[in-house]
Structures are given as C-alpha cells and as structure tokens.
Amino acid sequence: xxxxxxxxxxxxxxxxxxxxxxxxxxxxxxxxxxxxxxxxxxxxxxxxxxxxxxxxxxxxxxxxxxxxxxxxxxxxxxxxxxxxxxxxxxxxxxxxxxxxxxxxxxxxxxxxxxxxxxxxxxxxxxxxxxxxxxxxxxxxxxxxxxxxxxxxxxxxxxxxxxxxxxxxxxxxxxxxxxxxxxxxxxxxxxxxxxxxxxxxxxxxxxxxxxxx
Numbered sequence: 001x002x003x004x005x006x007x008x009x010x011x012x013x014x015x016x017x018x019x020x021x022x023x024x025x026x027x028x029x030x031x032x033x034x035x036x037x038x039x040x041x042x043x044x045x046x047x048x049x050x051x052x053x054x055x056x057x058x059x060x061x062x063x064x065x066x067x068x069x070x071x072x073x074x075x076x077x078x079x080x081x082x083x084x085x086x087x088x089x090x091x092x093x094x095x096x097x098x099x100x101x102x103x104x105x106x107x108x109x110x111x112x113x114x115x116x117x118x119x120x121x122x123x124x125x126x127x128x129x130x131x132x133x134x135x136x137x138x139x140x141x142x143x144x145x146x147x148x149x150x151x152x153x154x155x156x157x158x159x160x161x162x163x164x165x166x167x168x169x170x171x172x173x174x175x176x177x178x179x180x181x182x183x184x185x186x187x188x189x190x191x192x193x194x195x196x197x198x199x200x201x202x203x204x205x206x207x208x209x210x211x212x
Contacts, residue, residue, distance in 0.1 A: 052112025054120050054139045056147050062108040066151035069106050073126050077178070093175035094127040096165055099183040107133060107148065123161035123188065125168070130154060134161035162188050 037046040059065060077092050097103055100119035104110055111120025123134040131153045140148075140155060148155060156164065165188060169175050179188075 049136065050113035050121055051136060051139055052120065053141060054109050054111045054135070054144050056144060057104070057108045057110050059108070066106070066108050066148070066153070069108075070126060070131055070151065073106070074128050077126075077128055091176060092178040094125055094168065095178040096184070096188065097124040097126075097180075098185055098188060099180070102183070103133070107151075107153065109144065109147075111139065122158065123165075125161075125165055127168075132156055132164070134158050134164070 073095055077095060097106070100114070100117075100121065103122050103124045104119050106124065106126075109120065110118040113119060113121045120135065120139060125132045125134075131151070132155075133148060133153050134156050136158050137155060145155065165177070169177055
C-alpha cells in the first residue's frame with residue numbers, strides 16, 4: 001500500500017511532465033495482487049496474513065497509561081487547538097492512525113507481525129468519546145482484551161476499518177478527521193472527501209505537545 005502523500009506526489013509529477021500528461025493514477029477499491037492469488041492460474045498457495053500474538057508493553061517501560069495517552073490526544077482534538085501553518089483554529093472530531101509504531105505506542109502493546117519490529121498490523125481511530133482498534137481478533141488474548149477494555153478501547157475486525165471510518169466521517173453532516181498523509185495509506189485516506197480530512201503531523205508528536 002502506498003501512502004496518500006506518495007500517491008499525490010506521483011499524480012502531481014505526472015501532470016507536470018509533458019510526455020505523461022495523458023497518464024492518470026486511478027485509485028481502486030480492491031488490491032490487484034489479490035485477484036492474482038485468487039485466480040485459477042495461480043499454482044502457489046497464498047501466504048496467510050501475519051498473525052503474531054499481541055502482548056502488553058508494561059507500564060514501567062511505557063511510562064504512561066493508555067488512558068492518559070488517550071486523554072492527551074482528546075485534548076488536542078478539542079475545539080480551540082491552533083493550526084500553526086494556517087493560523088486558524090483547527091477542529092477535528094477524530095484521529096485516524098495507520099502507523100504501526102504509533103498504534104503500538106498509544107495502546108501500550110507490542111506484536112510480532114513484522115520481522116525485527118515489535119509491531120502489530122492494525123488501524124486506530126480515536127474520538128472524544130471512543131477509541132477503536134481494528135485488528136485481527138485471533139491475535140488478542142484475554143489479558144490483552146482486558147488491558148484495552150479497561151482503557152475504554154473497542155476492538156473491531158481489521159477489515160472494518162475503512163467502511164467504519166468512511167461512515168463515521170459523514171455523520172451529522174460531515175466530520176473532520178485528523179490524518180497524516182505521509183503515514184496513512186491511500187485507501188483509508190481517500191475513503192473520505194477532501195473537506196473531511198485535516199492534515200496532521202504524526203500523532204506521537206501531537207501527543208507530546210499535550211503531555212503535562
């Protein structure tokens with residue numbers, strides 16, 4: 001998956017090149033590679049999605065509880081947060097994160113989905129009232145579920161992330177959602193209309209701005 005930023009950069013580059021002016025990037029709502037694996041011509045068995053177990057990152061190493069981190073992010077979501085670049089007041093209803101290290105940090109969890117990295121494949125959405133972790137539930141043991149539930153986190157299937165975020169964004173006439181285009185894949189970034197996306201630097205940086 002390409003980041004939204006990379007796709008936009010490539011589109012702009014194509015528009016500026018004289019010999020590629022008739023070439024356009026078309027966003028698809030499905031993965032072309034999936035169709036190859038699923039075809040009858042494929043004689044190889046498709047590898048299973050990574051399913052490494054999730055473990056709790058102990059508070060003595062994490063430094064702060066999940067509840068405190070969520071509170072800090074929600075303070076940043078509150079009306080009145082100043083947008084330094086545009087010199088306006090930025091109001092967002094939720095923060096969506098696709099960055100795996102960011103998700104591991106916020107929820108004080110670690111995983112085994114990526115070789116040599118203690119991260120787990122997941123999406124996250126945090127609003128003023130709710131926090132959602134979209135993840136393969138087979139990776140969630142009872143102690144992890146209790147750890148997240150205690151912090152007010154709802155666990156949902158990984159595949160529900162894009163339709164869930166899209167549906168949330170159009171509630172009440174449209175909501176603005178913070179995303180970092182450099183660390184958000186194009187699929188989830190582009191499931192929202194332009195007016196619903198509020199560009200944000202990485203949430204971990206935002207969080208540190210609000211730590212007390």
